[in-house]
Amino acid sequence: MKRIGGFFGDSFYRFGSIVLFVLAWQTLCSTGLAPGTFVASPAVIAETLAKWAVNGFLARHGLISLSRALYGFLLAVAVGVPLGFLLGGWFKAAGRILDPLLKFLGQFNPFALFSVFMLIFGLGETSKVAMIFWVSLWPILHNASLGVRTVDPLFVKLARSLGLSRPRILWRIVVPSSAPYLFSGLRQASGTAFFMLIPAEMLGAARGLGWLIINAQINYQIPQLYAGTAIIVAIGLAIDALFRFLEGQVVRWREKAAV
Amino acid sequence: MTPAAASRTPPSKNIAPVALGGKATAQRGMRMTLPRRSPTRFLVPAAMLALWETLSRLGLLDPQFVPGLADSLAAALDMTRRAFLLTHAMVSLARVALALGLALLAGVPLAFSLGHAWPGAFRFLEPLLRVLGQINPYCLFPVFVVVFGLGEAAKISVLAWVALWPIFFGTLAGLGDLDPVLARAARGMGAGKASVFLKVAIPAASPSIFAGARTGVQMAFFILIAAEMTGATAGLGWLVHNAGAMFQVPRIYGAGLVIVALGLGLNRFLVFLDRGLFFWRASGPGQDGLPRPGPLALALALAAALIVLAIGLIGMARAESLLNDPSVVPEYRVWTE
Numbered sequence: 008m009k010r011i012g013g014f015f016g017d018s019f020y021r022f023g024s025i026v027l028f029v030l031a032w033q034t035l036c037s038t039g040l041a042p043g044t045f046v047a048s049p050a051v052i053a054e055t056l057a058k059w060a061v062n063g064f065l066a067r068h069g070l071i072s073l074s075r076a077l078y079g080f081l082l083a084v085a086v087g088v089p090l091g092f093l094l095g096g097w098f099k100a101a102g103r104i105l106d107p108l109l110k111f112l113g114q115f116n117p118f119a120l121f122s123v124f125m126l127i128f129g130l131g132e133t134s135k136v137a138m139i140f141w142v143s144l145w146p147i148l149h150n151a152s153l154g155v156r157t158v159d160p161l162f163v164k165l166a167r168s169l170g171l172s173r174p175r176i177l178w179r180i181v182v183p184s185s186a187p188y189l190f191s192g193l194r195q196a197s198g199t200a201f202f203m204l205i206p207a208e209m210l211g212a213a214r215g216l217g218w219l220i221i222n223a224q225i226n227y228q229i230p231q232l233y234a235g236t237a238i239i240v241a242i243g244l245a246i247d248a249l250f251r252f253l254e255g256q257v258v259r260w261r262e263k264a265a266v
Numbered sequence: 267m268t269p270a271a272a273s274r275t276p277p278s279k280n281i282a283p284v285a286l287g288g289k290a291t292a293q294r295g296m297r298m299t300l301p302r303r304s305p306t307r308f309l310v311p312a313a314m315l316a317l318w319e320t321l322s323r324l325g326l327l328d329p330q331f332v333p334g335l336a337d338s339l340a341a342a343l344d345m346t347r348r349a350f351l352l353t354h355a356m357v358s359l360a361r362v363a364l365a366l367g368l369a370l371l372a373g374v375p376l377a378f379s380l381g382h383a384w385p386g387a388f389r390f391l392e393p394l395l396r397v398l399g400q401i402n403p404y405c406l407f408p409v410f411v412v413v414f415g416l417g418e419a420a421k422i423s424v425l426a427w428v429a430l431w432p433i434f435f436g437t438l439a440g441l442g443d444l445d446p447v448l449a450r451a452a453r454g455m456g457a458g459k460a461s462v463f464l465k466v467a468i469p470a471a472s473p474s475i476f477a478g479a480r481t482g483v484q485m486a487f488f489i490l491i492a493a494e495m496t497g498a499t500a501g502l503g504w505l506v507h508n509a510g511a512m513f514q515v516p517r518i519y520g521a522g523l524v525i526v527a528l529g530l531g532l533n534r535f536l537v538f539l540d541r542g543l544f545f546w547r548a549s550g551p552g553q554d555g556l557p558r559p560g561p562l563a564l565a566l567a568l569a570a571a572l573i574v575l576a577i578g579l580i581g582m583a584r585a586e587s588l589l590n591d592p593s594v595v596p597e598y599r600v601w602t603e
Contacts, residue, residue, distance in 0.1 A: 020393075021393055022393065023390055024390050024391045024392075024394035025393055025394050025397060028394050044412070045412040046409070104310060105310060107308070107310060108310040108311055108314065111311050114484070114526075114529055114530055114533055115526050115529070116487065116488055116491050116522075116525045116526055116529050117488060118488060118491040118492045118495060118503065118506075118525075119491060119502075119506060119522035119525040122495075122506050122509075123518065123519070123522060125510070126510070126518065127331050202402060205404065206404055206489065206492040207492075209404070209492075210492065210495055210496065220405045221496075224407065227408065229409075232405070232406065232408065232409070233406075235405065236401065236402070236405040236406055239402055239405060240397060240400045240401055240402075243400040244400050247400075
């Protein structure tokens with residue numbers, strides 16, 4: 008595709024449609040074509056967000072949601088990556104036998120499980136963290152094991168004949184060549200974690216962005232509803248961008264290392 | 267995963283790393299080590315279920331929190347007999363199917379027009395589409411209700427929004443993978459623009475469309491259960507939620523098992539269709555060593571799906587009266603205050 012060079016052309020393509028969309032939305036709201044009873048204008052959303060930012064509402068609920076997502080995600084990384092490596096690389100037979108079970112578990116509906124988690128862990132933080140752990144675990148585990156299985160055996164054989172120790176083979180060969188898979192799994196998992204957290208918080212939480220949304224829904228506070236949604240979209244995009252960035256870094260490093 | 271993010275990583279995992287700049291080695295290794303499907307794949311899940319039942323029989327699981335498999339299944343059976351569980355399941359399925367249909371109707375033409383006909387417009391619109399894809403429609407449910415009314419339309423449009431983005435981005439990915447040599451060869455053999463589009467672009471993109479649809483269905487089914495838990499008066503999510511509110515633990519597990527089974531069945535059905543329909547596909551579910559279903563099996567499966575859909579649609583129309591039916595025991599009835 009032809010690229011228009013320069014800063015202007017670039018930012019035109021990157022933000023042009025979003026800016027136009029927001030302007031059109033604002034115009035529709037100010038002219039009264041979109042009734043304020045169910046559409047909040049961008050100005051109103053910005054105002055609500057500013058109010059929340061000042062009174063600490065945003066930080067309180069945003070941070071609690073982020074920390075739930077983070078704990079669940081980190082737990083899933085801590086379990087999923089080693090387990091995936093073990094099942095994909097060291098215990099291949101076990102991996103083959105367990106693979107259907109893992110796929111089977113990965114397709115479980117997290118919301119059917121959420122009722123069970125609530126039952127077992129109660130209304131506290133654990134049930135939400137357990138649910139996020141559950142939804143992030145499967146992409147991470149699956150991709151880690153796939154990544155190890157796709158390591159070129161020639162490299163491993165070569166390294167072995169050159170006398171590299173097992174930990175060094177793991178660190179110098181297995182980890183770098185499975186990194187693209189691993190990061191693709193991490194990115195999928197991070198997106199899922201945050202996407203599923205919001206309904207989970209709507210179903211059973213007393214704080215967090217999901218609670219903010221359900222509270223606005225129940226009280227029919229349209230500006231708060233839109234402001235909460237906007238924050239969730241922004242965080243979702245930021246998480247996606249972060250993992251894209253990390254993935255880009257790792258892939259570049261891998262290409263350099265491979266040459 | 268968010269619908270948009272899900273679709274940008276192509277669902278067939280073996281494409282992703284190559285697109286990321288992975289070496290050909292990744293592909294080669296892939297083909298050598300993909301696990302073959304074997305009949306033993308049912309043994310491990312069966313063993314897990316048996317372990318569950320054994321542990322609960324031995325009294326190692328607190329029945330207050332984790333009832334045994336048999337008790338859960340008995341609860342599901344009880345709900346089938348006394349609370350139209352199967353109808354609830356078909357209502358849920360019909361909601362997903364309608365949403366999928368809407369998402370396909372909107373997403374595929376949109377992706378074709380942006381990806382095939384106006385790539386310039388697509389480049390301009392892509393950031394906006396990504397932002398829209400991040401919107402969790404479940405948050406804006408009241409707005410959907412105001413626009414579409416309290417009935418099924420609001421729920422279905424929420425689900426359609428969820429399913430739309432994997433389909434849209436999947437179709438785009440399929441168009442991007444289209445080998446230009448094929449299009450040029452068809453042109454060289456005298457095919458017009460329309461027939462290149464119909465005979466080359468659409469068949470080339472259809473496996474990706476289908477892969478997007480599979481992701482979309484899965485996401486929509488997840489969100490559906492959550493939506494039914496908060497806002498519905500029918501469907502499996504509502505049954506789970508109702509059981510939770512009454513602290514009927516075996517019933518939570520029973521309805522949960524049905525949801526899980528339905529999700530798995532839905533996925534198997536789509537894999538089955540995928541294998542039968544896209545026989546020209548180079549990689550993916552068709553390459554697992556299983557025989558491809560013939561046209562008769564495909565036709566039978568589609569007919570069965572249509573029957574389920576029809577029952578679900580009828581159930582959907584009658585949901586309210588169904589749940590307040592005198593034959594339904596009071597504890598399963600909708601609260602009418």
